[in-house]
Amino acid sequence: MATLSYKENTLLAYQHKEPEFFPMASDMDTCAPRGVDFIRESICVDGTANDWFGQSWTFEPNIGGANPTPGVHLVKDITKWRDDMIFPDLSVLDWEGYAARDTAHWNREHKLSRVMVGFGLWERMFSVMEFQDALCALLDEPEECYYFFSTVADHKVRLYQYLIKYYKPDILIMHNDYGSSGSMFMSPNSWRELIKPHLQRVINCITDAGVLYEPTAVVTLIQFLERLPICGAPRLIPCIFPTTQKSLKKKLDIKCALSVALTHSIWIRLKQQKRRLENQLTKPLMICSWVAQSGLKTPKRNAIVNDELIRYGSTKYTCKRPDYDSPRTSVLGGNPFVK
Structure with a gap:
């Protein structure tokens, strides 16, 4: 019988130790603060509206x-971003x-x-610019990109200081999708020179306040994931379910824990191959420091995966x-964007 609370057990995973029982994201209380008159990094209403930077967003029901x-x-034009953006x-x-x-x-x-609070430094750039223009800007105007990321980081530091003061969380999460499952959107050198110095400041403002920093990186490229702990010892890296899970564990198990999101593509692959989920969860991965979360599209599928x-x-x-022994639920525990 388990003797630890969910808090004590989950903390072991964040500390790179073996938990007493299998940790899941639903073992934590998670929220994404937002409101039409509050935090508006994107929008939280139906239809089309502007965020607090002035960028137009459209809600997608699907x-x-x-x-x-x-x-x-x-x-x-990246050289004119100071004229276009509003900082709240x-x-x-x-x-x-x-x-x-x-x-x-x-x-x-x-x-x-x-x-x-999603939308890291790079995500903010490709939210206010056409994606291909943002990629070109990294090569054509690296100095302007550097100052863009610096100013967005200043905003993030102010935002997180308020969140830490009033919400008093144990953990702060920030998105940063730097690539796909196959490669990064930019060279490692571009990331290191243009983004890392400013990301470091954001991480420092969080960890210096005694709060754990949890980056969300939808990328499984090991050469990039190896660099994240160096930025400020992030305790957990949520990522798309890695196809190279054994090598990923070997590379990262000492440095950081993993939060593996089981996504729709994994469900489809398992269904096509008529395989059970346990065939994808190898013992080496299961016994390292990780926290599981199901992120499928329908309640029925989430109940099965849970x-x-x-x-x-x-x-x-x-x-x-x-x-x-409790009844299984279809709730996406730990996902604050699902109501």
Whole structure:
């Protein structure tokens, strides 16, 4: 029988130690603070509206989220981004009111708490620019890109200082999709020279306050993932389920934990091959420091995956999960963007 709380058990994974029972993202309280009169890194309303930088977004019902409005981008010339972008005055926001509402049901005694504000430095650039223009800007105007990332980092530092003060989370999450499962969108040198110095400042403002930094990188390229811990010892790297899971574990297990998101593509592949999920969760991966989360498209599929995760995952740890015998749910626990 498990003796640790969800908080104590999950913290072991973040500390690169073996948990008592199989940890899942639903073991933490997670929220993404936002509102039409609050944090607007993108939009949280139906239809089309601007974020607080002035970029137009359109809500997409099929994916349950928003994308930059097609054909409408705030920055058309990277050399003129200072004239185009608006940076918000964070001091006028109702931090106390939103923090009280968003954290009202947090169980701080028994669960770790996480706050997610997506859109890292690179993601902000390709949100306000056409993607191909952003890629070209890295090569054609590296100095302007450097100062763009610096200014966005300044905004992020201010934003996270407010979030830490009022939400008091254990963990802060920031997105940064630097590539696909096959390669990065830029050369490692471009990332190191243009983005890393400013990312370092953002990470430092988080970790210096005693909060864990959790980057989200939708990329499985090992040569990039190896560099992230150097930036400020991030404790966890959520990533698309790696096809090179054994080599990834060998490279990273000492430096950081993994949060493996089981996605729709994994479901389709398993269905086509008529294989069970446990065939994808090899023992070397299951016993390293990782936290599981199901991110499939339908409640039925998530319920199936959650059941598989709990049953098979519990065979690799000292104890079964406390909720092992409880009814399975389809809730995307740990995903603050799913209501």
